[in-house]
Amino acid sequence: MPEMHFKVQWPNGTTEDCYSPSWVIEEHLSAGSNYSVSEFVERTSLALNIASDRVRQKYGFACSSALDQLAAIQATASALSPSERSSEVRVLGFRKHAPRDARAGARAAQRSLESHYPVVVIGGGQAGLSVSYCLMELGIDHIVLEREKVAHSWREERWDTFCLVTPNWQCQLPGFPYHGSDPYGFMVKDEIVKYIEEYVAFFNPPLEEGVSVSHVRRLGERFELVTSLGTITADQVVLATGGYPIPIVPRAAAKLSAAITQVHSSDYKNPAQLPPGEVLVVGSGQSGVQIAEDLHLAGRKVHLCVGNAPRCARVYRGKDVVEWLHEMGYYEVSIDKHPNKETVREKTNHYVTGRDGGHDLDLRKFALEGMRLYGLLTGIDGAAFQFAPGLTANLDGADEVYNSINRSIDAYIEKAGISAPPPTVYAPVWAPNQEVLSIDAAAQGITSIVWCIGFHTDYAWVELPVFDAQGHPLHQRGVTPVPGLYFIGLPWLHTWGSGRFSGVGRDAHHIVGKVSELISARADGAGAFELAALGS
Numbered sequence: 001m002p003e004m005h006f007k008v009q010w011p012n013g014t015t016e017d018c019y020s021p022s023w024v025i026e027e028h029l030s031a032g033s034n035y036s037v038s039e040f041v042e043r044t045s046l047a048l049n050i051a052s053d054r055v056r057q058k059y060g061f062a063c064s065s066a067l068d069q070l071a072a073i074q075a076t077a078s079a080l081s082p083s084e085r086s087s088e089v090r091v092l093g094f095r096k097h098a099p100r101d102a103r104a105g106a107r108a109a110q111r112s113l114e115s116h117y118p119v120v121v122i123g124g125g126q127a128g129l130s131v132s133y134c135l136m137e138l139g140i141d142h143i144v145l146e147r148e149k150v151a152h153s154w155r156e157e158r159w160d161t162f163c164l165v166t167p168n169w170q171c172q173l174p175g176f177p178y179h180g181s182d183p184y185g186f187m188v189k190d191e192i193v194k195y196i197e198e199y200v201a202f203f204n205p206p207l208e209e210g211v212s213v214s215h216v217r218r219l220g221e222r223f224e225l226v227t228s229l230g231t232i233t234a235d236q237v238v239l240a241t242g243g244y245p246i247p248i249v250p251r252a253a254a255k256l257s258a259a260i261t262q263v264h265s266s267d268y269k270n271p272a273q274l275p276p277g278e279v280l281v282v283g284s285g286q287s288g289v290q291i292a293e294d295l296h297l298a299g300r301k302v303h304l305c306v307g308n309a310p311r312c313a314r315v316y317r318g319k320d321v322v323e324w325l326h327e328m329g330y331y332e333v334s335i336d337k338h339p340n341k342e343t344v345r346e347k348t349n350h351y352v353t354g355r356d357g358g359h360d361l362d363l364r365k366f367a368l369e370g371m372r373l374y375g376l377l378t379g380i381d382g383a384a385f386q387f388a389p390g391l392t393a394n395l396d397g398a399d400e401v402y403n404s405i406n407r408s409i410d411a412y413i414e415k416a417g418i419s420a421p422p423p424t425v426y427a428p429v430w431a432p433n434q435e436v437l438s439i440d441a442a443a444q445g446i447t448s449i450v451w452c453i454g455f456h457t458d459y460a461w462v463e464l465p466v467f468d469a470q471g472h473p474l475h476q477r478g479v480t481p482v483p484g485l486y487f488i489g490l491p492w493l494h495t496w497g498s499g500r501f502s503g504v505g506r507d508a509h510h511i512v513g514k515v516s517e518l519i520s521a522r523a524d525g526a527g528a529f530e531l532a533a534l535g536s
Protein backbone atom coordinates (compact mmCIF):
# COMPACT_ATOMS: atom_id res chain seq x y z
CA MET A 1 0.00 0.00 0.00
CA PRO A 2 1.28 3.52 -0.70
CA GLU A 3 1.57 5.15 2.74
CA MET A 4 1.80 8.80 3.68
CA HIS A 5 2.22 11.17 6.60
CA PHE A 6 0.28 14.42 6.88
CA LYS A 7 1.45 17.12 9.24
CA VAL A 8 -1.12 19.33 10.93
CA GLN A 9 -1.10 22.24 13.33
CA TRP A 10 -3.78 22.27 16.00
CA PRO A 11 -5.36 25.54 17.19
CA ASN A 12 -3.23 25.40 20.36
CA GLY A 13 -0.09 25.65 18.21
CA THR A 14 1.07 22.04 18.59
CA THR A 15 1.91 20.11 15.46
CA GLU A 16 1.21 16.44 14.83
CA ASP A 17 2.69 14.11 12.24
CA CYS A 18 -0.20 11.80 11.31
CA TYR A 19 0.01 8.47 9.51
CA SER A 20 -2.22 7.04 6.81
CA PRO A 21 -1.74 3.63 5.12
CA SER A 22 -3.09 5.12 1.88
CA TRP A 23 -2.77 8.35 -0.12
CA VAL A 24 -6.56 8.73 0.04
CA ILE A 25 -6.07 11.51 2.64
CA GLU A 26 -5.16 13.84 -0.23
CA GLU A 27 -8.69 13.49 -1.59
CA HIS A 28 -10.09 14.84 1.68
CA LEU A 29 -7.53 17.41 2.87
CA SER A 30 -5.39 19.95 1.03
CA ALA A 31 -1.90 21.02 2.12
CA GLY A 32 -1.94 24.64 3.24
CA SER A 33 -5.71 24.66 3.97
CA ASN A 34 -7.48 25.37 7.26
CA TYR A 35 -10.46 23.37 8.56
CA SER A 36 -12.66 23.88 11.57
CA VAL A 37 -11.79 21.30 14.23
CA SER A 38 -15.06 19.40 13.70
CA GLU A 39 -14.68 19.39 9.91
CA PHE A 40 -11.07 18.21 10.23
CA VAL A 41 -12.09 15.32 12.50
CA GLU A 42 -14.95 14.43 10.12
CA ARG A 43 -12.71 14.46 7.04
CA THR A 44 -9.86 12.47 8.62
CA SER A 45 -12.35 10.02 10.07
CA LEU A 46 -13.82 9.36 6.63
CA ALA A 47 -10.41 9.18 4.93
CA LEU A 48 -8.74 6.96 7.55
CA ASN A 49 -11.71 4.56 7.53
CA ILE A 50 -11.46 4.31 3.74
CA ALA A 51 -7.69 3.75 4.11
CA SER A 52 -8.26 1.03 6.68
CA ASP A 53 -10.88 -0.64 4.42
CA ARG A 54 -8.37 -0.65 1.56
CA VAL A 55 -5.93 -2.50 3.80
CA ARG A 56 -8.74 -4.97 4.69
CA GLN A 57 -9.53 -5.55 0.99
CA LYS A 58 -5.87 -6.21 0.25
CA TYR A 59 -4.78 -8.17 3.32
CA GLY A 60 -8.02 -9.37 4.92
CA PHE A 61 -7.69 -7.33 8.13
CA ALA A 62 -8.34 -3.70 9.08
CA CYS A 63 -5.39 -1.34 9.55
CA SER A 64 -4.91 -0.85 13.28
CA SER A 65 -2.36 1.95 12.69
CA ALA A 66 -4.96 3.97 10.73
CA LEU A 67 -7.58 3.41 13.44
CA ASP A 68 -5.04 4.28 16.18
CA GLN A 69 -4.23 7.46 14.30
CA LEU A 70 -7.90 8.35 14.07
CA ALA A 71 -8.33 7.74 17.81
CA ALA A 72 -5.33 9.99 18.50
CA ILE A 73 -6.83 12.77 16.35
CA GLN A 74 -10.17 12.44 18.13
CA ALA A 75 -8.45 12.51 21.54
CA THR A 76 -6.46 15.65 20.68
CA ALA A 77 -9.61 17.37 19.38
CA SER A 78 -11.62 16.61 22.49
CA ALA A 79 -8.76 17.78 24.79
CA LEU A 80 -8.87 21.27 23.20
CA SER A 81 -10.38 24.11 25.21
CA PRO A 82 -13.80 25.38 23.99
CA SER A 83 -12.19 28.50 22.45
CA GLU A 84 -9.54 26.37 20.69
CA ARG A 85 -12.27 24.01 19.44
CA SER A 86 -13.96 26.90 17.72
CA SER A 87 -10.70 27.72 15.91
CA GLU A 88 -9.06 25.96 12.94
CA VAL A 89 -6.66 23.11 12.20
CA ARG A 90 -4.09 23.78 9.49
CA VAL A 91 -2.75 21.09 7.20
CA LEU A 92 0.96 21.91 6.86
CA GLY A 93 1.95 19.34 4.30
CA PHE A 94 2.06 15.76 3.04
CA ARG A 95 4.91 13.28 2.94
CA LYS A 96 4.17 10.43 0.56
CA HIS A 97 5.97 7.14 0.63
CA ALA A 98 6.11 4.60 -2.16
CA PRO A 99 4.34 1.31 -1.51
CA ARG A 100 6.38 -0.75 0.93
CA ASP A 101 6.59 -3.64 -1.49
CA ALA A 102 7.80 -1.29 -4.23
CA ARG A 103 10.34 0.15 -1.80
CA ALA A 104 11.70 -3.21 -0.94
CA GLY A 105 11.46 -4.41 -4.55
CA ALA A 106 11.95 -8.07 -5.08
CA ARG A 107 13.02 -8.52 -1.46
CA ALA A 108 9.52 -7.74 -0.22
CA ALA A 109 8.37 -11.32 -0.02
CA GLN A 110 11.18 -12.50 2.21
CA ARG A 111 11.85 -9.22 3.96
CA SER A 112 13.96 -10.10 6.90
CA LEU A 113 17.50 -9.39 8.00
CA GLU A 114 20.31 -11.83 8.64
CA SER A 115 20.84 -12.38 12.35
CA HIS A 116 24.45 -11.08 12.14
CA TYR A 117 26.49 -8.78 9.89
CA PRO A 118 30.20 -7.97 9.96
CA VAL A 119 29.28 -4.27 9.52
CA VAL A 120 25.97 -2.41 9.83
CA VAL A 121 25.78 1.14 8.46
CA ILE A 122 22.84 3.08 9.91
CA GLY A 123 21.53 5.79 7.57
CA GLY A 124 21.14 5.87 3.79
CA GLY A 125 22.09 9.47 3.07
CA GLN A 126 25.24 10.42 1.21
CA ALA A 127 27.40 9.55 4.27
CA GLY A 128 26.05 6.00 4.74
CA LEU A 129 26.19 5.32 1.00
CA SER A 130 29.79 6.59 0.79
CA VAL A 131 30.79 4.18 3.56
CA SER A 132 28.98 1.37 1.77
CA TYR A 133 30.84 2.12 -1.47
CA CYS A 134 34.21 2.01 0.32
CA LEU A 135 33.27 -1.23 2.13
CA MET A 136 32.30 -2.80 -1.20
CA GLU A 137 35.63 -1.72 -2.70
CA LEU A 138 37.37 -3.77 0.00
CA GLY A 139 34.89 -6.64 -0.29
CA ILE A 140 33.68 -6.20 3.31
CA ASP A 141 30.25 -7.73 3.86
CA HIS A 142 27.73 -5.26 5.31
CA ILE A 143 24.24 -3.82 5.18
CA VAL A 144 22.92 -0.24 5.08
CA LEU A 145 19.72 0.29 7.07
CA GLU A 146 17.69 3.38 6.15
CA ARG A 147 14.56 4.32 8.09
CA GLU A 148 12.87 5.95 5.07
CA LYS A 149 14.25 6.07 1.54
CA VAL A 150 17.76 6.96 0.42
CA ALA A 151 18.37 10.72 0.39
CA HIS A 152 15.40 11.18 2.70
CA SER A 153 16.55 14.51 4.15
CA TRP A 154 17.15 16.02 0.72
CA ARG A 155 13.72 14.82 -0.47
CA GLU A 156 11.60 15.69 2.53
CA GLU A 157 13.39 18.23 4.70
CA ARG A 158 14.21 20.96 2.19
CA TRP A 159 11.99 23.61 0.64
CA ASP A 160 10.81 23.51 -3.00
CA THR A 161 13.28 26.10 -4.36
CA PHE A 162 16.19 24.66 -2.36
CA CYS A 163 19.50 24.43 -4.14
CA LEU A 164 23.06 23.72 -3.01
CA VAL A 165 25.14 26.56 -1.63
CA THR A 166 28.29 24.66 -2.53
CA PRO A 167 29.16 24.39 -6.25
CA ASN A 168 28.44 21.12 -8.01
CA TRP A 169 32.12 20.32 -8.59
CA GLN A 170 32.40 19.88 -4.81
CA CYS A 171 30.05 16.88 -4.95
CA GLN A 172 32.69 14.19 -4.61
CA LEU A 173 30.94 10.99 -3.58
CA PRO A 174 33.48 8.14 -3.66
CA GLY A 175 33.69 6.66 -7.16
CA PHE A 176 30.94 8.99 -8.38
CA PRO A 177 31.97 12.67 -8.55
CA TYR A 178 29.53 15.15 -10.09
CA HIS A 179 29.38 14.38 -13.80
CA GLY A 180 26.73 16.83 -15.00
CA SER A 181 27.11 19.71 -17.44
CA ASP A 182 27.19 22.52 -14.88
CA PRO A 183 30.13 22.00 -12.48
CA TYR A 184 30.12 25.66 -11.40
CA GLY A 185 26.34 25.70 -10.88
CA PHE A 186 24.28 24.62 -7.87
CA MET A 187 22.00 21.58 -8.10
CA VAL A 188 18.38 22.13 -7.15
CA LYS A 189 16.62 19.74 -4.77
CA ASP A 190 15.40 17.25 -7.38
CA GLU A 191 18.82 17.13 -9.05
CA ILE A 192 20.48 16.38 -5.69
CA VAL A 193 18.06 13.51 -5.07
CA LYS A 194 18.68 12.23 -8.62
CA TYR A 195 22.46 12.39 -8.08
CA ILE A 196 22.12 10.20 -4.97
CA GLU A 197 19.66 7.82 -6.67
CA GLU A 198 22.10 7.47 -9.57
CA TYR A 199 24.83 6.70 -7.06
CA VAL A 200 22.73 3.85 -5.69
CA ALA A 201 22.08 2.55 -9.22
CA PHE A 202 25.81 2.90 -9.99
CA PHE A 203 27.11 0.54 -7.29
CA ASN A 204 23.98 -1.24 -6.05
CA PRO A 205 24.71 -1.22 -2.30
CA PRO A 206 23.26 -3.84 0.05
CA LEU A 207 20.53 -1.50 1.24
CA GLU A 208 17.34 -2.03 3.22
CA GLU A 209 14.99 0.96 3.11
CA GLY A 210 12.14 1.39 5.55
CA VAL A 211 14.12 -0.21 8.41
CA SER A 212 14.82 1.89 11.48
CA VAL A 213 17.25 1.15 14.29
CA SER A 214 15.92 2.04 17.73
CA HIS A 215 18.75 0.74 20.00
CA VAL A 216 22.45 0.08 19.62
CA ARG A 217 24.20 -1.50 22.57
CA ARG A 218 27.24 -3.64 23.37
CA LEU A 219 26.91 -7.42 23.50
CA GLY A 220 30.31 -8.81 24.46
CA GLU A 221 32.66 -7.86 21.62
CA ARG A 222 29.72 -7.40 19.29
CA PHE A 223 26.91 -4.86 19.00
CA GLU A 224 23.23 -5.61 19.38
CA LEU A 225 20.87 -3.55 17.23
CA VAL A 226 17.13 -3.45 17.72
CA THR A 227 15.58 -2.76 14.32
CA SER A 228 12.04 -2.56 13.00
CA LEU A 229 12.74 -5.97 11.38
CA GLY A 230 13.95 -7.57 14.61
CA THR A 231 17.11 -7.70 16.70
CA ILE A 232 20.41 -8.35 14.95
CA THR A 233 24.09 -8.29 15.89
CA ALA A 234 27.10 -6.73 14.20
CA ASP A 235 30.86 -6.79 14.66
CA GLN A 236 31.10 -3.12 13.74
CA VAL A 237 28.61 -0.27 13.37
CA VAL A 238 28.82 3.01 11.45
CA LEU A 239 26.41 5.74 12.56
CA ALA A 240 25.54 7.81 9.47
CA THR A 241 22.28 9.26 10.72
CA GLY A 242 22.95 12.90 9.80
CA GLY A 243 23.98 16.03 11.63
CA TYR A 244 20.53 17.62 11.65
CA PRO A 245 17.97 15.19 13.13
CA ILE A 246 15.74 17.09 15.60
CA PRO A 247 14.41 20.53 14.65
CA ILE A 248 14.81 23.10 17.44
CA VAL A 249 11.68 25.03 18.38
CA PRO A 250 12.08 27.27 21.44
CA ARG A 251 9.99 26.67 24.57
CA ALA A 252 8.51 30.15 24.11
CA ALA A 253 6.74 28.82 21.02
CA ALA A 254 4.15 27.30 23.37
CA LYS A 255 3.14 30.84 24.35
CA LEU A 256 2.49 31.86 20.77
CA SER A 257 -1.03 32.95 19.85
CA ALA A 258 -2.95 30.06 18.26
CA ALA A 259 -3.82 32.41 15.41
CA ILE A 260 -0.20 32.23 14.23
CA THR A 261 0.94 29.21 12.20
CA GLN A 262 4.43 27.96 13.03
CA VAL A 263 6.68 25.69 11.00
CA HIS A 264 10.32 24.68 11.31
CA SER A 265 12.65 25.26 8.37
CA SER A 266 12.78 21.48 7.84
CA ASP A 267 9.00 21.51 7.24
CA TYR A 268 8.88 24.72 5.21
CA LYS A 269 8.09 24.00 1.56
CA ASN A 270 6.90 27.21 -0.15
CA PRO A 271 5.16 30.54 0.52
CA ALA A 272 1.72 29.13 -0.39
CA GLN A 273 1.96 26.65 2.51
CA LEU A 274 1.68 29.59 4.93
CA PRO A 275 -1.60 31.46 5.47
CA PRO A 276 -1.96 34.86 3.78
CA GLY A 277 -0.30 37.65 5.76
CA GLU A 278 3.14 38.69 6.91
CA VAL A 279 5.76 36.18 8.02
CA LEU A 280 8.32 36.29 10.84
CA VAL A 281 11.45 34.27 10.04
CA VAL A 282 13.49 33.57 13.17
CA GLY A 283 17.18 32.96 12.54
CA SER A 284 19.63 34.28 9.98
CA GLY A 285 21.83 31.26 9.25
CA GLN A 286 21.84 29.80 5.75
CA SER A 287 18.32 28.37 5.96
CA GLY A 288 16.77 31.44 7.62
CA VAL A 289 18.12 33.93 5.12
CA GLN A 290 17.38 31.69 2.11
CA ILE A 291 13.81 31.11 3.30
CA ALA A 292 13.41 34.84 3.99
CA GLU A 293 14.53 35.46 0.40
CA ASP A 294 12.15 32.80 -0.93
CA LEU A 295 9.21 34.52 0.79
CA HIS A 296 10.44 38.01 -0.14
CA LEU A 297 10.76 37.09 -3.84
CA ALA A 298 7.23 35.68 -3.73
CA GLY A 299 5.99 39.12 -2.63
CA ARG A 300 5.42 38.22 1.02
CA LYS A 301 6.18 40.84 3.65
CA VAL A 302 8.98 39.33 5.74
CA HIS A 303 10.16 40.19 9.25
CA LEU A 304 13.54 38.63 10.04
CA CYS A 305 15.29 38.12 13.40
CA VAL A 306 18.98 38.52 12.73
CA GLY A 307 21.53 36.66 14.85
CA ASN A 308 25.30 36.67 14.64
CA ALA A 309 25.65 34.40 11.58
CA PRO A 310 28.49 35.44 9.28
CA ARG A 311 28.15 35.92 5.54
CA CYS A 312 30.43 35.67 2.54
CA ALA A 313 30.47 36.81 -1.07
CA ARG A 314 29.37 34.44 -3.81
CA VAL A 315 31.85 35.76 -6.36
CA TYR A 316 34.91 37.88 -5.64
CA ARG A 317 37.61 39.04 -8.00
CA GLY A 318 36.28 36.96 -10.85
CA LYS A 319 35.77 33.62 -9.09
CA ASP A 320 33.38 31.85 -6.74
CA VAL A 321 34.68 32.35 -3.19
CA VAL A 322 34.48 28.56 -2.65
CA GLU A 323 36.89 28.11 -5.54
CA TRP A 324 39.34 30.64 -4.10
CA LEU A 325 39.18 28.98 -0.65
CA HIS A 326 39.73 25.61 -2.31
CA GLU A 327 42.85 26.93 -4.08
CA MET A 328 44.04 28.49 -0.81
CA GLY A 329 43.84 25.08 0.89
CA TYR A 330 41.15 26.02 3.43
CA TYR A 331 39.19 22.82 2.84
CA GLU A 332 42.28 20.75 3.66
CA VAL A 333 42.59 22.21 7.18
CA SER A 334 41.69 19.54 9.71
CA ILE A 335 39.89 20.34 12.95
CA ASP A 336 42.97 19.66 15.07
CA LYS A 337 44.89 22.33 13.09
CA HIS A 338 42.03 24.85 13.14
CA PRO A 339 42.70 27.97 15.25
CA ASN A 340 39.15 27.75 16.65
CA LYS A 341 39.00 23.97 17.07
CA GLU A 342 37.06 24.23 20.34
CA THR A 343 34.19 26.21 18.82
CA VAL A 344 34.17 25.74 15.06
CA ARG A 345 31.86 22.68 15.15
CA GLU A 346 29.12 24.78 16.75
CA LYS A 347 29.49 27.79 14.42
CA THR A 348 26.63 28.90 12.18
CA ASN A 349 27.33 28.62 8.45
CA HIS A 350 27.99 31.73 6.36
CA TYR A 351 24.91 32.87 4.47
CA VAL A 352 25.07 33.13 0.68
CA THR A 353 23.00 31.34 -1.97
CA GLY A 354 23.28 29.22 -5.09
CA ARG A 355 19.79 30.23 -6.23
CA ASP A 356 19.46 31.29 -9.88
CA GLY A 357 23.14 30.67 -10.53
CA GLY A 358 24.25 32.08 -7.16
CA HIS A 359 24.46 35.53 -5.57
CA ASP A 360 25.20 37.34 -2.31
CA LEU A 361 22.53 37.58 0.35
CA ASP A 362 22.56 41.14 1.65
CA LEU A 363 20.05 41.78 4.43
CA ARG A 364 20.57 45.53 4.15
CA LYS A 365 19.41 45.38 0.52
CA PHE A 366 16.37 43.34 1.61
CA ALA A 367 15.64 46.04 4.22
CA LEU A 368 15.71 48.70 1.50
CA GLU A 369 13.19 46.57 -0.40
CA GLY A 370 10.82 46.43 2.58
CA MET A 371 11.96 43.50 4.75
CA ARG A 372 11.81 44.38 8.47
CA LEU A 373 14.90 43.40 10.48
CA TYR A 374 15.22 42.87 14.24
CA GLY A 375 17.75 41.46 16.69
CA LEU A 376 17.36 38.05 18.35
CA LEU A 377 13.85 37.05 19.41
CA THR A 378 13.87 37.03 23.23
CA GLY A 379 10.23 36.77 24.24
CA ILE A 380 6.76 35.80 23.05
CA ASP A 381 3.52 36.50 24.80
CA GLY A 382 0.53 35.69 22.62
CA ALA A 383 1.06 38.01 19.67
CA ALA A 384 3.60 40.29 21.40
CA PHE A 385 7.24 39.69 20.40
CA GLN A 386 10.34 41.10 22.09
CA PHE A 387 13.76 41.38 20.47
CA ALA A 388 17.22 41.93 21.92
CA PRO A 389 19.16 44.98 20.85
CA GLY A 390 22.03 43.97 18.56
CA LEU A 391 20.74 44.20 14.99
CA THR A 392 23.32 46.86 14.08
CA ALA A 393 26.16 44.85 15.61
CA ASN A 394 24.99 41.63 13.93
CA LEU A 395 24.77 43.25 10.48
CA ASP A 396 28.18 44.86 10.98
CA GLY A 397 29.65 41.57 12.20
CA ALA A 398 28.38 39.68 9.12
CA ASP A 399 29.84 42.36 6.81
CA GLU A 400 33.15 42.29 8.66
CA VAL A 401 33.44 38.52 8.03
CA TYR A 402 32.46 39.09 4.39
CA ASN A 403 35.19 41.71 3.94
CA SER A 404 37.77 39.76 5.91
CA ILE A 405 37.32 36.63 3.74
CA ASN A 406 37.78 38.89 0.71
CA ARG A 407 40.89 40.41 2.28
CA SER A 408 42.41 36.96 2.75
CA ILE A 409 41.70 36.26 -0.94
CA ASP A 410 43.41 39.58 -1.81
CA ALA A 411 46.48 38.53 0.18
CA TYR A 412 46.56 35.14 -1.57
CA ILE A 413 46.21 36.73 -5.02
CA GLU A 414 48.99 39.18 -4.27
CA LYS A 415 51.33 36.55 -2.86
CA ALA A 416 50.73 34.14 -5.74
CA GLY A 417 50.99 36.94 -8.32
CA ILE A 418 47.62 36.02 -9.86
CA SER A 419 46.07 38.37 -12.38
CA ALA A 420 42.50 39.10 -11.24
CA PRO A 421 39.97 41.96 -11.29
CA PRO A 422 40.75 44.65 -8.65
CA PRO A 423 39.73 44.26 -4.99
CA THR A 424 36.53 45.81 -3.64
CA VAL A 425 35.20 46.41 -0.13
CA TYR A 426 31.53 46.02 0.75
CA ALA A 427 30.04 49.30 1.90
CA PRO A 428 26.71 49.09 3.78
CA VAL A 429 23.72 50.18 1.67
CA TRP A 430 21.39 50.58 4.67
CA ALA A 431 21.57 50.72 8.46
CA PRO A 432 18.81 50.77 11.08
CA ASN A 433 18.00 54.29 12.38
CA GLN A 434 16.68 52.83 15.57
CA GLU A 435 16.37 49.19 16.59
CA VAL A 436 12.82 47.94 17.07
CA LEU A 437 12.67 45.96 20.34
CA SER A 438 9.04 44.84 20.34
CA ILE A 439 6.13 44.43 17.97
CA ASP A 440 2.52 43.35 18.12
CA ALA A 441 2.26 40.58 15.53
CA ALA A 442 -1.52 40.94 15.24
CA ALA A 443 -1.26 44.67 14.52
CA GLN A 444 1.51 43.98 11.97
CA GLY A 445 -0.56 41.32 10.24
CA ILE A 446 1.97 38.55 11.01
CA THR A 447 0.16 35.23 10.55
CA SER A 448 3.05 32.78 10.57
CA ILE A 449 6.51 32.06 11.95
CA VAL A 450 9.24 30.00 10.34
CA TRP A 451 11.74 28.75 12.95
CA CYS A 452 15.22 28.60 11.43
CA ILE A 453 17.25 28.14 14.60
CA GLY A 454 18.81 24.81 13.86
CA PHE A 455 18.71 21.22 15.06
CA HIS A 456 19.52 19.09 18.11
CA THR A 457 21.36 15.81 17.87
CA ASP A 458 19.49 12.71 18.98
CA TYR A 459 21.56 9.78 20.18
CA ALA A 460 19.46 8.55 23.11
CA TRP A 461 19.13 5.29 21.17
CA VAL A 462 22.91 4.72 21.12
CA GLU A 463 23.48 3.14 24.54
CA LEU A 464 27.26 3.36 24.51
CA PRO A 465 29.81 5.56 26.32
CA VAL A 466 30.73 7.68 23.30
CA PHE A 467 29.27 11.06 24.30
CA ASP A 468 30.60 13.93 26.41
CA ALA A 469 28.64 15.66 29.18
CA GLN A 470 26.83 17.83 26.59
CA GLY A 471 25.87 14.77 24.55
CA HIS A 472 28.35 15.52 21.76
CA PRO A 473 29.89 12.46 20.07
CA LEU A 474 33.41 11.57 21.23
CA HIS A 475 35.61 10.56 18.34
CA GLN A 476 38.90 11.05 16.54
CA ARG A 477 38.06 11.57 12.87
CA GLY A 478 34.92 9.49 13.34
CA VAL A 479 36.59 6.66 15.30
CA THR A 480 35.02 6.40 18.78
CA PRO A 481 36.58 5.07 22.01
CA VAL A 482 34.40 1.94 21.65
CA PRO A 483 36.25 -0.38 19.23
CA GLY A 484 34.18 -0.98 16.11
CA LEU A 485 31.85 2.04 16.47
CA TYR A 486 32.15 5.03 14.14
CA PHE A 487 30.43 8.32 13.30
CA ILE A 488 30.35 9.87 9.84
CA GLY A 489 28.67 12.89 8.25
CA LEU A 490 29.00 15.22 11.23
CA PRO A 491 30.00 18.88 10.76
CA TRP A 492 33.80 19.18 11.05
CA LEU A 493 34.19 15.46 11.80
CA HIS A 494 37.59 16.03 10.22
CA THR A 495 37.48 19.05 7.87
CA TRP A 496 35.02 21.74 6.70
CA GLY A 497 33.68 19.32 4.08
CA SER A 498 32.98 16.44 6.50
CA GLY A 499 29.28 17.23 6.92
CA ARG A 500 28.99 18.09 3.24
CA PHE A 501 29.29 16.48 -0.19
CA SER A 502 32.89 17.61 -0.57
CA GLY A 503 34.53 15.86 2.38
CA VAL A 504 32.33 12.91 3.24
CA GLY A 505 34.08 10.61 0.76
CA ARG A 506 37.49 11.23 2.29
CA ASP A 507 36.08 10.50 5.76
CA ALA A 508 34.40 7.33 4.46
CA HIS A 509 37.73 6.05 3.12
CA HIS A 510 39.38 6.77 6.47
CA ILE A 511 36.68 5.05 8.53
CA VAL A 512 36.51 2.02 6.26
CA GLY A 513 40.30 1.79 6.59
CA LYS A 514 39.80 1.54 10.36
CA VAL A 515 37.00 -1.03 9.93
CA SER A 516 39.32 -3.13 7.81
CA GLU A 517 42.22 -2.79 10.29
CA LEU A 518 40.00 -4.05 13.10
CA ILE A 519 38.85 -7.02 11.02
CA SER A 520 42.51 -7.91 10.36
CA ALA A 521 43.53 -7.36 13.99
CA ARG A 522 40.74 -9.61 15.24
CA ALA A 523 41.56 -12.24 12.63
CA ASP A 524 45.21 -12.11 13.72
CA GLY A 525 44.14 -12.30 17.35
CA ALA A 526 41.96 -15.31 16.63
CA GLY A 527 44.83 -16.96 14.73
CA ALA A 528 47.22 -16.36 17.64
CA PHE A 529 44.74 -17.95 20.01
CA GLU A 530 44.41 -21.03 17.80
CA LEU A 531 48.20 -21.37 17.59
CA ALA A 532 48.48 -21.00 21.35
CA ALA A 533 45.84 -23.68 21.76
CA LEU A 534 48.04 -26.07 19.81
CA GLY A 535 50.66 -25.84 22.54
CA SER A 536 54.37 -26.46 21.90
Ligand SMILES: Cc1cc2nc3c(=O)[nH]c(=O)nc-3n(C[C@H](O)[C@H](O)[C@H](O)COP(=O)(O)OP(=O)(O)OC[C@H]3O[C@@H](n4cnc5c(N)ncnc54)[C@H](O)[C@@H]3O)c2cc1C
Binding pocket: 122, 123, 124, 125, 126, 127, 128, 145, 146, 147, 148, 149, 150, 151, 152, 153, 154, 163, 164, 165, 166, 211, 212, 213, 214, 240, 241, 242, 243, 244, 287, 488, 489, 490, 499, 500, 501, 502
Ligand atom coordinates in the same frame (compact mmCIF):
# COMPACT_ATOMS: atom_id res chain seq x y z
C1 LIG B 1 19.36 23.17 5.02
C2 LIG B 1 20.64 22.45 4.68
C3 LIG B 1 21.38 22.85 3.57
C4 LIG B 1 22.55 22.18 3.23
N1 LIG B 1 23.25 22.59 2.12
C5 LIG B 1 24.38 21.93 1.77
C6 LIG B 1 25.13 22.29 0.59
O1 LIG B 1 24.81 23.24 -0.10
N2 LIG B 1 26.21 21.54 0.26
C7 LIG B 1 26.63 20.48 1.00
O2 LIG B 1 27.60 19.82 0.60
N3 LIG B 1 25.96 20.14 2.12
C8 LIG B 1 24.87 20.83 2.54
N4 LIG B 1 24.20 20.46 3.68
C9 LIG B 1 24.82 19.48 4.60
C10 LIG B 1 24.71 18.00 4.21
O3 LIG B 1 25.14 17.78 2.89
C11 LIG B 1 23.30 17.45 4.42
O4 LIG B 1 22.89 17.65 5.75
C12 LIG B 1 23.20 15.96 4.07
O5 LIG B 1 21.86 15.57 4.12
C13 LIG B 1 24.03 15.11 5.02
O6 LIG B 1 24.02 13.77 4.60
P1 LIG B 1 24.14 12.57 5.64
O7 LIG B 1 24.11 11.32 4.87
O8 LIG B 1 25.25 12.82 6.57
O9 LIG B 1 22.81 12.74 6.54
P2 LIG B 1 21.30 12.63 6.08
O10 LIG B 1 21.13 13.07 4.69
O11 LIG B 1 20.51 13.34 7.13
O12 LIG B 1 21.03 11.06 6.13
C14 LIG B 1 20.87 10.37 7.33
C15 LIG B 1 19.86 9.26 7.07
O13 LIG B 1 19.80 8.45 8.22
C16 LIG B 1 18.47 7.99 8.38
N5 LIG B 1 18.31 7.63 9.79
C17 LIG B 1 18.38 8.47 10.85
N6 LIG B 1 18.21 7.77 11.99
C18 LIG B 1 18.04 6.47 11.64
C19 LIG B 1 17.81 5.28 12.39
N7 LIG B 1 17.77 5.30 13.71
N8 LIG B 1 17.66 4.12 11.70
C20 LIG B 1 17.74 4.09 10.35
N9 LIG B 1 17.95 5.22 9.60
C21 LIG B 1 18.10 6.37 10.24
C22 LIG B 1 17.62 9.17 7.96
O14 LIG B 1 16.34 8.77 7.53
C23 LIG B 1 18.45 9.78 6.83
O15 LIG B 1 18.04 9.35 5.55
C24 LIG B 1 23.01 21.11 4.04
C25 LIG B 1 22.27 20.73 5.15
C26 LIG B 1 21.11 21.39 5.48
C27 LIG B 1 20.32 20.95 6.70
